[in-house]
Structures are given as C-alpha cells and as structure tokens.
Amino acid sequence: MGTTGLGDANSPRATAPPVSRRPWLEHWLATVSDLSELKASHPMMDAVIDEVDGRMIRVGDRWLADFASCNYLGFDLDREIIDRVPGFLERWGTHPSWSRLLGSPVLYEQIEERLTALLGSEDSLVLPTITHIHMSVIPLLAASGTIFLDARAHKTIYDGCQIAKARGAAVRRFRFEDPDHLDALLSAERDPTRLVCMDGVNSMTGNAPDLAAFGAVARRHGALLYVDDAHGFGVIGERAPDEPCPYGVRGNSIVRHAGETYDNVVLIGGFSKAYSSLLAFIACPTDVKNLLKVAAPPYLYSGPSPVASLATVLAGFEVNEARGDALRATLWRLTDRVLATLDRLGLETPNRSGLPIIEVPLRDHQRIDAVGRFLFDHGVYVTLAAYPLVPKDEVGFRVQLTAANTDAEVDSLITALEALAAAGELRVRDAELEDAA
Numbered sequence: 371m372g373t374t375g376l377g378d379a380n381s382p383r384a385t386a387p388p389v390s391r392r393p394w395l396e397h398w399l400a401t402v403s404d405l406s407e408l409k410a411s412h413p414m415m416d417a418v419i420d421e422v423d424g425r426m427i428r429v430g431d432r433w434l435a436d437f438a439s440c441n442y443l444g445f446d447l448d449r450e451i452i453d454r455v456p457g458f459l460e461r462w463g464t465h466p467s468w469s470r471l472l473g474s475p476v477l478y479e480q481i482e483e484r485l486t487a488l489l490g491s492e493d494s495l496v497l498p499t500i501t502h503i504h505m506s507v508i509p510l511l512a513a514s515g516t517i518f519l520d521a522r523a524h525k526t527i528y529d530g531c532q533i534a535k536a537r538g539a540a541v542r543r544f545r546f547e548d549p550d551h552l553d554a555l556l557s558a559e560r561d562p563t564r565l566v567c568m569d570g571v572n573s574m575t576g577n578a579p580d581l582a583a584f585g586a587v588a589r590r591h592g593a594l595l596y597v598d599d600a601h602g603f604g605v606i607g608e609r610a611p612d613e614p615c616p617y618g619v620r621g622n623s624i625v626r627h628a629g630e631t632y633d634n635v636v637l638i639g640g641f642s643k644a645y646s647s648l649l650a651f652i653a654c655p656t657d658v659k660n661l662l663k664v665a666a667p668p669y670l671y672s673g674p675s676p677v678a679s680l681a682t683v684l685a686g687f688e689v690n691e692a693r694g695d696a697l698r699a700t701l702w703r704l705t706d707r708v709l710a711t712l713d714r715l716g717l718e719t720p721n722r723s724g725l726p727i728i729e730v731p732l733r734d735h736q737r738i739d740a741v742g743r744f745l746f747d748h749g750v751y752v753t754l755a756a757y758p759l760v761p762k763d764e765v766g767f768r769v770q771l772t773a774a775n776t777d778a779e780v781d782s783l784i785t786a787l788e789a790l791a792a793a794g795e796l797r798v799r800d801a802e803l804e805d806a807a
C-alpha cells in the first residue's frame with residue numbers, strides 16, 4: 371500500500387490527541403468571539419454593498435439609507451469632483467508608484483501648498499493614511515522621552531505609541547477629557563522630552579476636546595501636543611461672524627476652530643473622511659517636515675496615494691472654497707434633526723457638540739444583534755458598536771450624517787429610532803429615569 375505521507379493510521383501517533391497546529395489562530399478567535407459571531411451572522415457587518423444610488427446602498431435585494439459612512443461633505447458623490455478625475459488620469463496615469471522620497475508628481479506640491487494656506491500652519495506634509503503617520507511620526511517625535519496618551523485615543527494613535535515604546539519611549543495614560551489629570555502627570559514628570567497624543571473630534575462621542583485647555587497645559591510644561599482630527603477636518607473650522615452654522619467656516623480643523631495657534635501643536639488629519647480621498651497630512655513646522663522627509667519610513671518606502679485620490683483632493687479644495695460652507699450648513703441641519711429626535715424621546719447620547727457622529731447606546735448590550743436586524747429590516751444602515759469594540763456599557767450603534775443624505779433618509783432613521791425607543795431598546799437619559807421613579 372502506498373503511503374500518503376500524512377501518517378499511518380495504525381501507528382501510535384494516530385491515537386494521540388490531535389495537536390493544534392495553529393494555536394495563535396484559536397487564541398485570537400476566542401478573544402474576539404463576540405465580534406466574529408456577529409460578523410458571521412449579521413447583515414450589517416462585513417456587508418457586501420452591491421450598488422449605490424446617492425447615499426442609498428443596496429445589499430442583496432435590500433436598499434438602505436447609509437448612515438455609516440464618514441464622507442461628511444458628500445464629495446464621493448459630487449459631480450464636479452468626479453468629472454475632474456479623468457483629466458488627471460490622462461496626464462499622470464493611474465498610479466505612478468515612486469515612493470515620495472524617490473519622486474513625487476507636482477500634484478503633491480500643489481496639495482501641500484493649498485493645505486498649508488487653508489490650515490494656516492507653518493507647513494504640511496502629506497502621506498497616504500493617518501495610520502502611516504501615527505506609526506512613523508509618533509516614534510520620531512517621542513524619541514526616548516515620555517508620551518502622555520489620552521486614555522481613549524483612537525487605536526491607531528495607541529499603536530503608534532506602542533511602536534514608540536518598543537523604541538525606548540515611556541507611555542503614561544491620562545484620563546479622557548481631563549486636562550487637569552494631564553497637568554498633574556506632567557507636573558510629576560522629570561523627563562524633559564514630552565509628547566501629548568490625543569484625538570481631536572472623537573470618533574465615538576462626536577465631541578471635540580477643550581483644545582485651549584490641553585494646549586495651555588502642554589505649553590506650560592514644555593510638551594508637544596499631537597492631535598488627530600480625522601473627523602474634524604473638513605467639518606469644523608475657524609469661527610466667523612457670518613458663519614452659516616456652528617461648525618464655523620472653511621472646515622480648516624480643530625486648531626482654527628478653537629482659535630488656537632500651532633505653537634507646540636502638531637495637527638494630523640485625513641482626506642479619507644470629509645474629502646473622500648485616500649490621503650492624510652501632518653501640519654508641522656518646516657524643519658520637522660524636512661526631518662520626516664528623511665526619517666519617516668512611509669515617505670521613504672511606502673507606495674503613494676493613487677492619482678484619483680490626489681485629483682479628488684485638489685478638486686475638493688475648490689469645491690470646499692466655493693460650496694463647503696453651504697454643505698456644512700446642510701450637514702449641521704440634518705444632524706440637528708436627529709439630535710432633536712433623541713432629545714424629544716428622552717434618549718441618551720454622548721454627543722454634546724452637534725457634530726455628525728451620534729452614538730446611540732442600548733439599554734441591554736445583549737440586544738445588539740436584534741436591534742441591528744430591526745434597523746436593517748427598516749432600511750437603515752448604521753455602524754454597530756458591539757462588544758469587544760466598545761465596553762459592554764457602551765454597546766449601541768453609531769449614526770453618521772453626511773451632506774449627501776436626504777431629508778427622506780433622515781425621516782426613515784427617525785421613524786426607526788421612535789420604534790426602537792417605544793420598544794424600550796434604547797437607553798434613556800438619567801433625568802428621564804429620575805422623573806419616572
């Protein structure tokens with residue numbers, strides 16, 4: 371009899387218990403089992419989108435209103451921007467693949483010049499994603515000093531800090547939204563190299579930190595403040611007497627919105643949300659930019675953003691200048707309709723800002739599957755915030771509005787929220803509980 375090479379059935383080895391050959395896989399599957407069960411069974415997770423029509427999406431045979439995208443200004447669907455792309459492809463091809471150190475199409479110079487003027491920073495450098503920036507820039511800025519990390523910072527900031535730690539930096543956590551705690555930690559610190567890392571507009575709560583307070587603490591202690599405003603760039607901007615909505619004007623991000631300066635502040639942002647393009651930036655002094663051009667691995671080794679993304683950034687700047695404030699006013703108005711509904715129904719949400727990220731917590735975290743299915747069946751697509759993505763007491767769903775959503779889509783969301791509230795699925799505000807007691 372021939373041998374298969376997989377072992378003889380009569381040999382002693384065949385009766386031994388099977389030895390798992392992929393213990394790492396089992397370990398991780400067990401760690402994330404709640405999420406992977408939900409992903410495998412839930413239509414609103416890991417969905418295949420078959421078609422889009424405006425902000426309506428088709429999943430299989432069902433059309434849903436999309437409240438899960440971060441395309442806040444609706445530039446992904448903007449005809450003027452779409453029409454600009456083919457001309458750039460004609461001139462540059464789809465993707466010249468030089469790393470930026472080898473050579474960059476002049477489009478990069480144009481983007482950085484325009485971006486620097488918009489932000490009012492000393493200079494700026496663009497790289498494909500914010501993740502690239504955190505992983506490479508945080509370790510450089512921290513060197514072997516001490517990082518003070520917001521306890522609820524975005525995972526990509528946290529991971530950048532872990533890399534810095536592996537290279538010799540120390541990492542201390544300060545309490546979320548607590549500049550006094552940061553102040554106390556910095557006061558007790560003897561290390562002269564101090565980097566404070568935190569989010570701008572928070573991707574879960576939709577609120578912006580008190581940047582003036584954090585900036586003052588950082589400056590007082592000679593620390594550099596590193597702020598990731600992925601969700602604020604394009605949405606909030608400098609204040610103006612004639613601003614059409616409380617987001618301010620020009621969408622030039624949290625530093626300008628807070629009336630702060632770039633002294634001791636490094637701002638990170640991305641085009642992949644409000645501008646619907648694959649590109650990100652760091653606003654920093656020119657000497658830091660020149661350092662990054664020889665020391666940040668993504669500038670030296672990573673592939674660049676596709677030409678279509680560079681084109682949509684450049685076209686996006688023009689649309690932002692011409693129509694951005696009107697789009698932001700629409701975004702604010704649609705968001706306000708949803709927040710007013712939650713308020714009327716006495717429901718809880720962490721959103722205090724009026725910005726277009728609205729977390730809706732569930733009364734019972736175990737109902738996430740059923741609530742998600744209800745929304746799906748009623749034509750509403752949201753982001754499920756399931757355990758372990760969030761702690762059990764924060765399980766719920768997140769609604770994100772964009773300027774491309776319609777009032778009819780918001781109507782369908784409001785109807786679904788009313789039904790979920792009537793069924794007792796959503797968490798009511800503490801004050802309402804006290805009234806009911």
Ligand SMILES: Cc1ncc(COP(=O)(O)O)c(C=O)c1O
Nearest residue numbers: 499500501524526573600640650
């Ligand atoms: C706060 C924050 N930072 C960074 C990222 C990652 O950005 P990028 O896709 O540009 O790496 C995200 C994405 O959701 C985010 O919300």
